[in-house]
Amino acid sequence: xxxxxxxxxxxxxxxxxxxxxxxxxxxxxxxxxxxxxxxxxxxxxxxxxxxxxxxxxxxxxxxxxxxxxxxxxxxxxxxxxxxxxxxxxxxxxxxxxxxxxxxxx
Ligand SMILES: [Zn+2]
Numbered sequence: 054x055x056x057x058x059x060x061x062x063x064x065x066x067x068x069x070x071x072x073x074x075x076x077x078x079x080x081x082x083x084x085x086x087x088x089x090x091x092x093x094x095x096x097x098x099x100x101x102x103x104x105x106x107x108x109x110x111x112x113x114x115x116x117x118x119x120x121x122x123x124x125x126x127x128x129x130x131x132x133x134x135x136x137x138x139x140x141x142x143x144x145x146x147x148x149x150x151x152x153x154x155x156x157x158x
Pocket of ligand 1: 062
C-alpha cells in the first residue's frame with residue numbers, strides 16, 4: 054500500500070499518486086524548476102539552442118510589435134511570408150509523435 058502524497062488516500066497504483074487528478078495537480082518543487090531551468094540554459098548554450106531561441110524571439114518580438122500597433126489603432130496587414138502552407142490530411146492529424154520522441158526533430 055502507498056499513501057497518495059496529495060490526498061492521503063491509500064492506493065496500489067503505479068507512481069506515488071492515487072490517480073490522474075492527484076498526479077496532474079502536483080506542484081512543481083523549486084528544485085525541479087531549478088533543474089528544468091538549468092537544462093534549458095544548457096540547451097540555449099548549444100548552437101542549435103541559440104538558433105532556436107533566436108527564431109523564437111524574432112517571432113515573438115514581431116508578434117508583440119504587431120500587437121502594439123493594433124493597440125495603437127493601426128491596421129496591420131497579415132504577413133504571408135512566414136505563413137507556411139501546412140497540408141492537413143485526416144491521416145496525419147492523428148499521428149503526432151509522442152512527447153518524449155525527439156527523433157522527428
Ligand atoms: Zn490522491
